[in-house]
Amino acid sequence: MKAPAPEIVPDFASVTEVITRFAEHGYIADDRLATTVFLQTRLEKPVLLEGPAGVGKTELAKTLALATGRKLLRLQCYEGQDETKALYEWDYGKQLLYTQVLKEKIGQLVADAATLGEAVDRIAAQESVFFSERFLAPRPLLDAIRSEQPVVLLIDEVDRADEALEAVLLELLGENQVSVPELGTFTATTPPYVVLTSNNTRDLSAALKRRCLHSFLDYPTAERELEIVRTKDTGLAESLAEQLVKVVRGLRDLDLRKSPSISETIDWARTLAVLGASELTAKLLSDTVSVVVKYDKDVSKAVEALPKLIDPNAEIAEPEHGHGHGHGHGHVAVSLAEEDDSGPDGKAIRVAKDAPGRHGENYGGPTSVTPTPVQTVSSSQGSRSFAKGFGKNRRPGKIG
Numbered sequence: 001m002k003a004p005a006p007e008i009v010p011d012f013a014s015v016t017e018v019i020t021r022f023a024e025h026g027y028i029a030d031d032r033l034a035t036t037v038f039l040q041t042r043l044e045k046p047v048l049l050e051g052p053a054g055v056g057k058t059e060l061a062k063t064l065a066l067a068t069g070r071k072l073l074r075l076q077c078y079e080g081q082d083e084t085k086a087l088y089e090w091d092y093g094k095q096l097l098y099t100q101v102l103k104e105k106i107g108q109l110v111a112d113a114a115t116l117g118e119a120v121d122r123i124a125a126q127e128s129v130f131f132s133e134r135f136l137a138p139r140p141l142l143d144a145i146r147s148e149q150p151v152v153l154l155i156d157e158v159d160r161a162d163e164a165l166e167a168v169l170l171e172l173l174g175e176n177q178v179s180v181p182e183l184g185t186f187t188a189t190t191p192p193y194v195v196l197t198s199n200n201t202r203d204l205s206a207a208l209k210r211r212c213l214h215s216f217l218d219y220p221t222a223e224r225e226l227e228i229v230r231t232k233d234t235g236l237a238e239s240l241a242e243q244l245v246k247v248v249r250g251l252r253d254l255d256l257r258k259s260p261s262i263s264e265t266i267d268w269a270r271t272l273a274v275l276g277a278s279e280l281t282a283k284l285l286s287d288t289v290s291v292v293v294k295y296d297k298d299v300s301k302a303v304e305a306l307p308k309l310i311d312p313n314a315e316i317a318e319p320e321h322g323h324g325h326g327h328g329h330g331h332v333a334v335s336l337a338e339e340d341d342s343g344p345d346g347k348a349i350r351v352a353k354d355a356p357g358r359h360g361e362n363y364g365g366p367t368s369v370t371p372t373p374v375q376t377v378s379s380s381q382g383s384r385s386f387a388k389g390f391g392k393n394r395r396p397g398k399i400g
């Protein structure tokens with residue numbers, strides 16, 4: 001008798017189930033996004049999420065892992081990253097150690113070789129020993145393919161990587177496989193759920209897009225944003241949270257260099273709750289506005305707009321804090337951007353380093369040194385740099 005085919009247990013029974021199971025893990029997905037996730041799990045296609053920083057792209061991958069009980073593997077992309085940090089490399093240190101220890105044995109091998117050429121040929125014949133499984137150091141992409149446990153593979157901020165790395169991804173995305181010339185091709189037994197994110201700092205290749213289900217994540221509707229704030233237990237009263245969400249949306253309509261994202265709304269709600277806010281006034285919001293806008297000019301624009309955002313009928317007083325310096329009522333959070341913008345040099349350097357949109361909201365920007373009463377460290381920090389733990393003194397060992 002033939003054994004019954006292994007039953008494929010679908011992760012989600014329906015789009016609605018995606019929504020409810022994501023909500024159980026604190027992620028509020030709308031129908032469109034939930035449909036994309038549902039299709040991903042059914043069609044086993046990678047998902048490419050594009051959109052501004054802080055709208056929940058990374059969080060979606062983390063939540064997908066939680067909701068499906070899969071392990072999360074993460075490749076954080078960066079400029080200049082090469083495939084040895086993404087796919088695999090040869091453990092050069094280990095190869096060297098082995099050759100040292102086996103010096104004598106290797107010596108015997110070539111001892112009676114008549115010519116140098118013959119000696120080289122004999123060593124070459126042993127190459128496969130050193131380019132074998134034992135010396136392979138897999139990185140996240142190969143790990144994902146070889147994992148026995150089903151995984152969610154997050155390829156985060158792929159737009160930061162160079163196009164060459166993007167090309168390396170194609171085999172994995174299209175065929176769920178990775179080729180190691182010396183060893184052969186590894187194919188995933190359980191295809192990983194792959195989530196790629198991009199902050200749109202450059203266009204991705206058509207080849208990559210073609211292999212993915214594509215979803216654009218934008219700032220949420222007021223309703224959904226309020227729901228998100230609610231799930232975060234910020235401590236801010238419901239009516240104030242509702243008002244705050246409206247204000248943040250108003251700020252997004254201003255022409256700011258960096259619009260406040262969802263995480264900033266959450267931070268602001270927490271800040272106001274810590275301060276015991278019982279009502280939102282233009283002054284209170286101005287005093288704490290650097291929690292949500294991080295550039296000097298943005299702060300001035302926001303402070304100017306706040307009275308109208310809080311109360312459309314407000315009389316706008318002459319803005320006394322055009323530049324955020326030296327006013328007596330004590331900003332709760334003084335953004336570094338305000339401080340270092342004073343000299344033209346600092347500004348020029350920062351502008352040069354810091355193309356708009358290039359950095360995520362949690363990218364070690366001003367917040368990290370801002371004495372806010374609330375820590376604005378996002379949950380994604382800490383796990384960002386997958387490469388931190390390894391390759392400390394390792395040299396690229398790929399030969400030939």
Ligand SMILES: Nc1ncnc2c1ncn2[C@@H]1O[C@H](COP(=O)(O)OP(=O)(O)O)[C@@H](O)[C@H]1O
Binds near residue numbers: 027228262266380
């Ligand atoms: N739909 C959502 N449901 C719950 N929280 C969300 C949602 N979208 C964003 N957030 C919150 O915003 C934060 C920033 O999201 P993140 O995924 O890091 O943004 P991105 O990767 O798009 O830059 C998350 O840590 C989470 O707290």
Ligand SMILES: [Mg+2]
Binds near residue numbers: 054197380
């Ligand atoms: Mg992210």
